[in-house]
Amino acid sequence: MGNDHEGFRFVGQGYSVVPVGSHEGVAMNIATPQQMIKLLTNSQKVKETVVVTPGGTTTFVAPLLYKNPAGIITFAGTPESHLGIVGRNFRVPIIMTLELEGMDGIPDGTHLLLECEGKLGRVFVKEETGAGAEPSTAGPVVGDASVLG
């Protein structure tokens, strides 16, 4: 598997909902509508967050799309879904039915890069650069400038 993203390690792929290029963010697992609502109250945090739905249901995170999250990752579902329809409208990076390689899940706080090209979405984890390394600032890397506009 090729990797054009220096400093990042490929960890899995799934369906990309909309081709918006590559974007970074910090993972947060959201498993319930209550957790989703708590995140919604912090607009700035939503923008920096790649929302990860650890279970099989995905629709309940759709309201977060109105607040422009850094991305959404699901382990179930397809782009032909409610989440896909809303995500396509807002042009948010969404990778659905992610199949991880060498990881069982994505821990909260993991710095991610989502590459959404064509119908394929790939997920990368930022490599550790040693003790005392400064964490990178999450944000768009490549792609449609309107995504975070």
Add this chain to the structure above:
Amino acid sequence: MLDQQAFLALNALYLKKMASAADLPDMVGLPAGEVGMMVSGFVERGWVLDMGGELLIQPEGMAEVEAYYRETYSDIGQREEMARWYTRFESINSQFIKFVSDWQQTEGDPRVQDRVIATVERLVKLIQQITELVPRYVAYIRRFERSVTTVDGGNADFVCTPTVDSLHNIWFEFHEDFLAVLGRPREA
């Protein structure tokens, strides 16, 4: 338990999770002053968070709405005819989602748009079969008819733009509402 009007206002937020205070009266179909007073009460009780005119339902508000659904609809939701109705709904729901997704990816192909509208019209006929059991569902029929007219009039935003009362938004809210009446969690 909530009274019916308070339920309508809080349920609108339950289904959307978040809405503008200015839009809520139209969504609920009640006068703005009345809805404003209800919303103030919801905020005081901690059921709704007012973020500068943007209303966000809170877990305590969700619990109130869910209690209303349980107490009002548990008998109706367990009827076999409702389960049969839902099976028919699921079939056209899959078609609707596919057609809307196709419409987005064909940049609004008019032939696909016709399929979207035809599917909405099928759902409207289906909803008419259950308005005797759930009379407030006539509001969904009115909203669908209004948005179909808007799309037919040339405003394609009303197919699936999330920030207006689009066909997809209404469909999604109706689906959530019906699942709550049935007392079933979403499967996807």
